[in-house]
Amino acid sequence: MTESTAPRRSYRAPDPGEHLWGASPIYRRTVENFNKAVEVLKLDANVAARLRRPERVLVVSVPVRMDDGHVEVFTGYRVQHNDSCGPYKGGIRYSVDVDLGEVCSLAMQMTWKTALVGLPLGGAKGGVSVDPRMLSYREVQDLTRRYTSEISPIIGPETDIPAPDMGTSERHMAWIMDTYSARQGKLSQGVVTGKPVDVGGSLLRREATGKGVVYCIDEAAKHLGIDVSKTTFAVHGFGNVGSVAALEMAARGAKCVAVADVGGALIDPRGLDVAAIVKYAETHNGTLDGFADGSRVADPLQALYAKCDVLIPAATGNVITGENAHKIDCRILAEGANAPTMVAADTELQNRGVFIIPDVLCNAGGVTVSYFEWVQGGMHFFWSADEIDQRLRSILTTAFARMLEEMKTSGTSTRVAALCLGIKRVDRVMRARGLFA
Numbered sequence: 001m002t003e004s005t006a007p008r009r010s011y012r013a014p015d016p017g018e019h020l021w022g023a024s025p026i027y028r029r030t031v032e033n034f035n036k037a038v039e040v041l042k043l044d045a046n047v048a049a050r051l052r053r054p055e056r057v058l059v060v061s062v063p064v065r066m067d068d069g070h071v072e073v074f075t076g077y078r079v080q081h082n083d084s085c086g087p088y089k090g091g092i093r094y095s096v097d098v099d100l101g102e103v104c105s106l107a108m109q110m111t112w113k114t115a116l117v118g119l120p121l122g123g124a125k126g127g128v129s130v131d132p133r134m135l136s137y138r139e140v141q142d143l144t145r146r147y148t149s150e151i152s153p154i155i156g157p158e159t160d161i162p163a164p165d166m167g168t169s170e171r172h173m174a175w176i177m178d179t180y181s182a183r184q185g186k187l188s189q190g191v192v193t194g195k196p197v198d199v200g201g202s203l204l205r206r207e208a209t210g211k212g213v214v215y216c217i218d219e220a221a222k223h224l225g226i227d228v229s230k231t232t233f234a235v236h237g238f239g240n241v242g243s244v245a246a247l248e249m250a251a252r253g254a255k256c257v258a259v260a261d262v263g264g265a266l267i268d269p270r271g272l273d274v275a276a277i278v279k280y281a282e283t284h285n286g287t288l289d290g291f292a293d294g295s296r297v298a299d300p301l302q303a304l305y306a307k308c309d310v311l312i313p314a315a316t317g318n319v320i321t322g323e324n325a326h327k328i329d330c331r332i333l334a335e336g337a338n339a340p341t342m343v344a345a346d347t348e349l350q351n352r353g354v355f356i357i358p359d360v361l362c363n364a365g366g367v368t369v370s371y372f373e374w375v376q377g378g379m380h381f382f383w384s385a386d387e388i389d390q391r392l393r394s395i396l397t398t399a400f401a402r403m404l405e406e407m408k409t410s411g412t413s414t415r416v417a418a419l420c421l422g423i424k425r426v427d428r429v430m431r432a433r434g435l436f437a
């Protein structure tokens with residue numbers, strides 16, 4: 001047989017990622033936004049090809065003996081997108097919507113987020129496909145401990161540091177720390193952030209994301225010449241992020257016209273009592289069902305359509321779509337949630353002059369105080385709430401100003417400008433390390 005001199009058509013078989021995460025519509029949309037920034041930056045094609053894919057993907061089976069005696073096997077994920085700037089960092093989500101595409105997409109977002117606000121951290125995300133509300137306390141603890149054991153080979157205080165996200169909270173982080181420490185045979189508080197203060201957590205981590213959202217709203221309002229105390233606002237999602245953001249807005253004198261949780265929306269153009277709603281949720285297992293004031297409608301999306309100055313999506317992703325964008329009636333869209341706005345809606349809202357504070361900046365307060373927690377834990381010296389608050393505000397305000405500057409120089413949107421800043425830093429670091437030189 002004679003050897004062919006014709007060039008090979010491809011160096012490799014079709015990308016296996018295409019079948020795993022690349023085919024996911026959520027992942028494709030994240031890459032679409034990344035590609036816009038790549039074009040603006042004229043990023044080297046080799047670097048872009050590397051950054052389009054996660055560095056490591058782990059899929060685990062998580063068996064849990066349920067209270068009725070049968071064993072349910074859940075699917076869990078930990079995806080490490082990039083650790084050029086520091087250890088992988090990102091939350092763990094419990095939701096029925098969790099799949100590999102979503103986790104890969106959120107992990108990539110974490111890389112741009114940590115880089116944008118200048119943290120010495122990379123990007124990762126984890127999750128389990130489960131509706132945590134269907135599980136008993138014991139079942140959810142067992143699930144968390146078994147998931148932790150399964151991902152333990154790739155997490156650690158200097159490698160990959162999980163934190164809370166939708167469906168998880170301080171108590172899950174305490175279980176993760178305890179399980180990981182037991183496996184190591186020594187206390188390892190630095191393996192997670194977002195822990196209860198009593199077990200090495202930081203003051204203000206619980207409030208950090210919601211506070212950060214409102215610090216960004218303050219900056220946007222200043223930029224647009226709006227007085228926050230005279231604004232109306234609506235919040236979609238009333239958990240960790242949404243409830244704190246609502247309290248912060250109310251503390252500035254802004255009027256809350258709508259809030260929603262998974263069970264529906266509460267709407268009142270005359271104004272809702274945010275403190276009373278928070279208290280109600282706290283004493284009713286997190287739900288707003290049965291709260292007396294305002295009209296309660298079954299569809300939570302109605303909160304997004306309320307006429308307001310500031311709209312804060314703070315629940316799940318992909319809620320503002322090409323189909324419903326025309327119903328959004330706000331001046332500032334503050335993305336507390338990760339990826340709430342789909343690409344078609346993003347374009348439409350920008351064309352209508354809505355000022356969008358993109359998720360990678362707007363909700364970066366959480367990971368920023370997670371970083372503070374990691375640093376404080378390493379030093380065994382803890383800062384006061386005031387110190388943390390000032391540092392948080394300063395980091396977000398600086399990043400906001402840099403985003404405006406980038407918008408001006410690149411002539412692009414807030415979202416692409418924020419992504420450009422994050423991507424540029426990762427590119428710089430990768431080159432400094434001799435990659436793609």
Ligand SMILES: NC(=O)C1=CN([C@@H]2O[C@H](COP(=O)(O)OP(=O)(O)OC[C@H]3O[C@@H](n4cnc5c(N)ncnc54)[C@H](OP(=O)(O)O)[C@@H]3O)[C@@H](O)[C@H]2O)C=CC1
Pocket residue numbers: 164165166167168209236237238239240241242260261262263286287288300301314315316317336337338363364366367
């Ligand atoms: N926690 C953090 O530090 C950070 C969170 N984020 C992002 O913020 C968002 C919210 O996270 P977090 O507050 O921690 O999550 P929580 O689990 O604390 O709260 C989620 C809230 O959203 C509601 N919700 C869930 N699904 C829907 C739905 N389909 N429609 C309306 N409301 C819904 C929940 O209602 P119910 O309680 O009734 O189920 C709950 O009120 C997520 O996108 C997350 O990725 C971003 C950065 C950091």
Ligand SMILES: O=C(O)CCC(=O)C(=O)O
Pocket residue numbers: 089090091092113161162163164165193194338363364366367368370
């Ligand atoms: O606090 C962290 O480390 C990560 C929070 C997170 O998951 C996010 O910002 O989306």
